[in-house]
Each structure stands twice: as C-alpha cells, then as structure tokens.
Amino acid sequence: MSWLLPAVVAVPVLGAGFTVVAGRRLLVQRVIAVSGVGFVLVAAIALLISADSGSAQVTQVGGWAAPAGVTLVADRFAGIVLTVSAAMLFAVLIYAMAQLGRDALDWWFHTKYLVLTAGVALSLVTGDLFNLFVGFEIMLIASYVLLTVKTGPDEVRATMSYVVINLVASALFLLVIAFVYTTTGTLNLADLSVKMAEVDPAVRSGLSMLTLVVFGIKAALFPLFMWLPDSYPTAPTPVTAIFAGLLTKVGVFVIIRTQTLLFSQDEPSTLLLFVAGATMTVGVLGAIAQNDVKRILSFHIVSQIGYMIMGLGFLSVAGLAAAILYITHHIVVKTGLFLVGGLVEAEHGTGALDRIGGLLHRRPVLAAMFLPLALSLAGIPPFSGFVAKLALIQEGLALDRGMIVAVSLAVSLLTLFSMTKIWGGVFWGEQSKAEAKAAPGMVAATVLVVGLSLAVAVLAGPIADLAARAAGDIVDPSIYARLVLGVQP
C-alpha cells in the first residue's frame, strides 16, 4: 500500500514524459493523460480509505529514516484534499479534451497538466519543508506555462504579474526554510513539531508570521490577494477552473498544516480571524464591482478563502473540521462555476454580462447547472455550502466570536447578490446570439462536477464525520509526529 504514496507523484511525472515522446499523436496523449490522472484519483481514494481505517500510509523515500530522509505522509486531512483535488483534475481534463481544437489549447497541454497534477499531489503528501518548496515550484512552473497557452498582450501581462508575485513568495519561502533550519536543524515537519516547542516564543512567532505571509500570498489572503483576480481570468477556461479550484486551496492546506503542526502553541487566532474577515469582505466587494463572469468568480475565490481561514482561526476540532468541510465543498463548487462560465464563453465568445443574456430559455441546461452551484457558494440550504457555513457559524457562536460570525453572514448575503448579478446578466434579459455550441464532452464534464457538488450535500453527514476525524488528527501535533517518527513523543 505505501508504494501508492510516491506513485501519486511519480506516475503523473512519468506520464508527462511519455506525452512528450508521443509527440503529436493526440489519441496517445489523451490515453496517457486520462490514465495518469485517473491513477492519482484511484490512489487518492485508496490512501484516504487506508488513513481513515487507522493505518495512515507513511513512506520514507530512499529508505532513510524520518528526520534524515524525505517523508511522504497521507493522513486523513491530506487524503481528503488529495481525493477531491484528483476528482476535479479528472473532470477538468475531460472538459479540456472536449475543448481542445476549439480553443487555443496546444499540443503540450497534456504534458503541462500532468506536471501540474504531480506538483499538487507532492505538495499535499510531503512531510518535509524543503520538499514542500519543490512541490510548490513544480505546481507553479506548470501553472506559469498553462497561463501562457495563448500569448497575446493580455495573457503575457497577466502571467507576468503572476510569475513575479509567486517568485517573490518563493524567495520568502526559501527565507523561511533558512530560518527554520538555523533555529532547529531539521526540516522534517514531524521532527519540527517536536523541536518547535523548545524554540524561543519570540523567534517562533516571527517564523509563524513569515510562513503565514508566504502561504498567504499563495492562498490569496488579504492583503496579499491582488494578483489573483488580475491573472486568473485571462487563461482558457479549463486552466482557470483548475487554478481556481486547486491552487489557492493547496496554499490554504499548507497554512492549516503549518499553523497546527509547527505553531500550535502560539495561537495567533485573533489575527487569523481578522485576516479571514477582511479577506471575505474585500473579496466580495471586489466581485460586486466587476462586470465579467470569470472576473466576478475570481474575486469570489478570494472571498471564500476567508471562510477557510476563519475555521483555522477558531483552532478547535469543530472549527478545523468546518474548514476541511469548506475546502471540500469549495474546490468542487468553484471548479463547477468556472466550467459553467466557460460554457457560456465558449458559446458567445465573451463573458461580459452586458453582451449576453436570455440563456434561461435557449440553454436551460446551463441555468440548471449554474443555479445549484451559485446557491451553494452563497450558502443557501440544502446545498453543500450551507452545511459547511453552518458548521463554521455554530462553532463561532459556541466560542463567542460574534464579530466574525456577523461578517461571514453579511458576506454570504453579498455573495448571493453578486450571483444574482450573473444570473440576471446571463440567464435573464434579452436573448443574445450564440456563435457556437459547446462540445457535448464539455457539458458532460460540467454535469459530473455539479453531480459531485450535490453528492457533497447529500453525503454531508458522513463527510462531516470524516472531516471531524481529520480535524482531530491535526489539532494534536503529537499524532502526526508519532505517525512519522514511530513511537517517540
């Protein structure tokens, strides 16, 4: 079983190599890409089941024991996020394959996509700080190249700011690594969780803040989010959808991982709650000002990140469980919304609200797919967003954090408002002329994602239980340390 852990990274990387060898044989490339991403999905499910049944998989790469070698870990938290991510990677791959040839997705799309898959998988399962840096860079390099599929002036300008911001964040990440290694002499996360307890609290809170800044940039937290709505909307839809669904959430995953594992003694929770509230508010206000489907949705990514950080800010089992539940729901819903937005764009050549309208009558399928996703994003029952928001708000009230609860409810209302703006612009109003019809494969992939989102709502009970068990694991760092280092503390 534990061979699955290196395999979720190695198989997509090998697949990427094979797609290069396959050259311009499209069918071969497609078979390799589908089987590569499909393998990651199956392996992620197997790892999650294994972790949930009490035997979380741990691999010491190269056979070097824990603090010396690189460790790969799939506990419940990593398993959940990896499974949802892999499912979305799979659905978006199908969507992209149906779109290939229609949009300017080039021959090497499959190669880049597989590298992106490997980077996401490595960032989620690694148990080593430097290896995390490598995982992030693999993911980001693939994302840089994916953003420049088209090389018009807009794409080049957007990618430029994206690359520069991320490169600054990477340099700061190296700084964190240097400081952590100087203070503790180790980079293994499990080993660090033990040794961080002995570090001077002042030094530790400095490291904690620097880590928060680094991953705050990657996760688009207030006030470090400006790059996101600027760069995401210019890419082709499948690329934007997978970026929106996954990349920032990997950042949130790492923030939760590092804050609970390394800096759990300090409890910077008031600061985190402030950041969470500001992220929600600024994101949603930005969304209201926009007039393009993809740009509205991009600002909502920022807004929604705030809810996940709110769960972390509570630093309790129930709060973290709500955050995990929120990540699960959000990855699916956000990817789905972008895919629907992409369908509209594919048929009309634009996503500008004032140039399209009346789709409710001509394309009721699109409306039927958009509605549950939009209501879910706003947190209207009985959709998946409601379950996650309810868990957050219950915990906020239980901990007597009325302020953040009030902010989050107000932001939900504003989210609903901007969703009605898309609804009114795209689905109501005067009928606009469609230039083309979206390929059936694109619609099928979107239906798949909408179905998954509904499944999250239907299976909310079991998923919430699973999230609670995962939160129980991460709230106590010694569980992770025991898992990796053996019997120690």
Next chain:
Amino acid sequence: MSLITLAVAAILFAVGTYLILQRMLSRVIIGLGLISHGANLLIMLAGTGPATPPVVTGEIAPTVADPLPQAMVLTAIVITFGITAFLLALALRSYLLTGTDAVEDDIEDRRIGRLDRADEEPEVAA
C-alpha cells in the same frame, strides 16, 4: 565571516526589493535574481560553515560540514534559473507585443477606474 555574509544578504534583499518595485520588466527580473541570491546565501549560513567534506571514507571525522544546505541551495538555484529564463522569454514577448519594457495596468482595472472617474465628474461640475 558569517556577519559579512549576513550583511551581503541584507544588501541583496534591499536592492532586490527596490528593483522589483520598478515599472521596467528588466529591472524587476534582475531584482528577483538578487532576492533569490540573498535567500540562497542565508540558507548557506544555516549550515555549519567550513569543515571536513561530508564524505565518509572509513573513519568518521569529528567535524564534518553539513551537506544539506548546499543540496538545498543547488535545488533552489536550478529552480530560480529555470523560472528566470521563462520570465526573460515572457519579457521579450511582452516587448515585441507592446514595444515597451514597462508593465501596463490591467485592462479591466483601467476600465473600472474610468467608471469611477465618470461617476465623480458630474459632482465636480455641480
């Protein structure tokens, strides 16, 4: 010795930060290079400093250098090198497309900025 290295790293960060804040892409790229050099220097400082090479041949020397920071710096240099090459290609593309080295504002941002000014103008007139 390490104090000098530390000072050099600090200067690299300061100069790099200044360059990144410029509008010219070429300066931004040079700034990024300097900042990553600074970070790499700091990782080197995290090691033990000069000592016996960490190659075990028979008996183990009492003071061996820590090989880990060097391995990390090597990886970081390779990654930064690759991304800098990509950035340079992008900067060239941007120059060929726009004929200038400066970074432009986002189109939508400019549009919304104009909307904002359009809202204010009647008030000014009144």
